[in-house]
Each structure stands twice: as C-alpha cells, then as structure tokens.
Amino acid sequence: MINTIIFDLGAVLIDWNPHYMYRTIFNDEEEMKNFLATVTTSDWNEEQDAGRTLAEGTEILVQQFPEHEANIRAFYTRWDEMLGDAFWDTVEILKELKDSGKYRLYALTNWSAETFPKALAKFEFLSWFEGIVVSGAEKMRKPTPEFYQILLDRHEVNAEESLFIDDNYRNILAAEKLGIKSIHFTNAEALRAELKAIKIL
Numbered sequence: 001m002i003n004t005i006i007f008d009l010g011a012v013l014i015d016w017n018p019h020y021m022y023r024t025i026f027n028d029e030e031e032m033k034n035f036l037a038t039v040t041t042s043d044w045n046e047e048q049d050a051g052r053t054l055a056e057g058t059e060i061l062v063q064q065f066p067e068h069e070a071n072i073r074a075f076y077t078r079w080d081e082m083l084g085d086a087f088w089d090t091v092e093i094l095k096e097l098k099d100s101g102k103y104r105l106y107a108l109t110n111w112s113a114e115t116f117p118k119a120l121a122k123f124e125f126l127s128w129f130e131g132i133v134v135s136g137a138e139k140m141r142k143p144t145p146e147f148y149q150i151l152l153d154r155h156e157v158n159a160e161e162s163l164f165i166d167d168n169y170r171n172i173l174a175a176e177k178l179g180i181k182s183i184h185f186t187n188a189e190a191l192r193a194e195l196k197a198i199k200i201l
Contacts, residue, residue, distance in 0.1 A: 002181065002200060004157050005097060007129075008142075008166035009109040012185050013091060014119060015084030018075070025071060039065050040075050049110040051139030079115055083122065089188030091125050096201060098128050103200075107132040108151050108164070110141045131155050142166070143174030152178075163200065165191065 010016050018036055026032035039061065048057045054076045061072045097103050107129045111119070113136030120126055133151045135141035142148070152159055159179040166172055167185040175182045183194050195201040 002103070002161060002163045002198075004104040004106065004162040005200070006106045006108050006151065006157075006162055006164045006180070007094065008164075008168070008171065008185070009107050009111065009119070009126075009132075011167040012087065012165060013094065013107075013125070014086055014123060016082055017084060018082050020084060021074065021078050021081035022071075024081070025074060035068065035071060039068050040072060046110065046141060048112045048114075049135045050141045051113070051136050054112060054114050076115075080118060083118065086123055086125070087188060090185075090191065093188060093192055093195070093201070094125060094128065104155075104157070105129050106151060106155060106157070108142065108148065108166075109133070110135045112136040142168070142171040145174060145178060148175060148178050148180070 007013060018040065019032070022032045022036065023029075026035065044057065044061060048054055058073060058076060062069045065072065094105070098105060105128060107126070109116075109132065111134050113134055116134050116136065126132065131151070131154065133147070133154070135147060138147060138150055140147045140150075151157060152162075162180050164172070164175040164180045164182040165185050166175070166182065169184055172182040172184045183191060185191055192201060
C-alpha cells in the first residue's frame with residue numbers, strides 16, 4: 001500500500017535549462033553546446049548541487065579555462081534566466097494527488113542550496129509538499145543512498161510504502177535498491193498512465 005509519493009523537481013515539475021541563457025550569449029548553437037559539454041559540464045554543476053558554493057565552483061572553472069571567464073561567470077550571475085516555467089501537466093497530477101488527501105507528498109531534489117530559494121519564490125506549488133530535501137543543503141545528492149535515507153528518516157517514511165518519481169534512471173535504480181517503488185519519468189501523459197495502472201490515480 002503506497003501512502004507516500006516522492007517527486008524529483010527538475011525536468012519533472014520544473015523546466016531548467018542552461019540553453020535558455022546561453023543562447024543569448026552564443027550566436028552559434030554548436031559552439032554553445034560544446035561550451036556546455038566541455039566547460040560548464042553537468043559533472044561540474046552537480047558539485048554545486050552537492051554543496052560546493054557557487055563562488056568556489058566558478059573560481060575553479062575560471063582557473064581552468066581563463067579564456068572563457070566571462071561566459072563561466074554568467075552561469076550563476078544570470079542563473080535566473082535558465083529557470084523556465086513549470087511543467088504544468090505534471091503539476092496538475094501533483095495537484096490531483098494532493099487533493100485526494102490519500103498521500104503524503106515530498107520532494108527529493110539535486111539543487112544548489114543557493115539557487116533553490118529562487119525556485120521556491122517562483123513556484124507556489126512547491127508549498128504543497130510536506131517536506132523538500134535539497135541536496136545542496138545536505139551536502140550530498142542522488143544517487144547516493146544516504147541522501148534518500150535522509151528523507152526517509154527525517155519524515156518517518158517507510159520505503160516499502162513510498163513511490164519515487166524521477167527523470168534520471170540512475171536515481172531510479174538507487175531508490176529501488178532501498179526498496180522504494182519507482183517510476184522513471186518521461187512525460188506527464190506516461191506518468192498519469194502509470195499511476196492509473198497501479199491505482200494511485
């Protein structure tokens with residue numbers, strides 16, 4: 001019996017994409033993609049999600065790639081421009097779950113502690129969660145098992161009675177190893193179908 005549903009935020013409920021900002025800097029799409037793939041990489045960004053300060057992360061890259069200093073500094077000074085809109089179809093599913101009154105709702109997100117307040121201020125629906133565990137605040141991130149355990153312990157959630165929704169398959173595998181039933185998110189329509197199939201919706 002599922003009584004708790006745990007949502008990832010980025011790419012599930014909230015649209016965040018560095019392309020939005022960097023397209024205003026680079027005239028060439030391939031040049032932009034190469035910069036993001038080789039300089040401000042996902043691995044680099046995940047260190048800030050895991051608790052490294054934005055200032056420290058920025059200075060490390062500036063030292064490595066001084067020729068890209070201005071574009072590196074733009075990553076966090078113009079971070080707001082990377083934060084898109086909500087994925088409202090998924091938000092509607094979240095609202096139905098909330099309105100049903102049957103489930104405890106939580107979020108488990110890889111997100112910098114310094115930028116997450118901007119998302120909280122922008123998206124009112126984040127207040128629907130009973131709790132949100134933010135990787136940057138905990139200084140660890142998915143798929144580290146201990147990060148999931150923080151949510152389970154802090155909010156007295158039973159793994160076997162919970163359902164986890166995330167777009168990243170590595171995070172799904174980590175949750176399932178802890179006994180948490182999981183859905184690999186691809187889009188809201190597929191999520192709705194899966195939730196109906198298991199009688200959650």
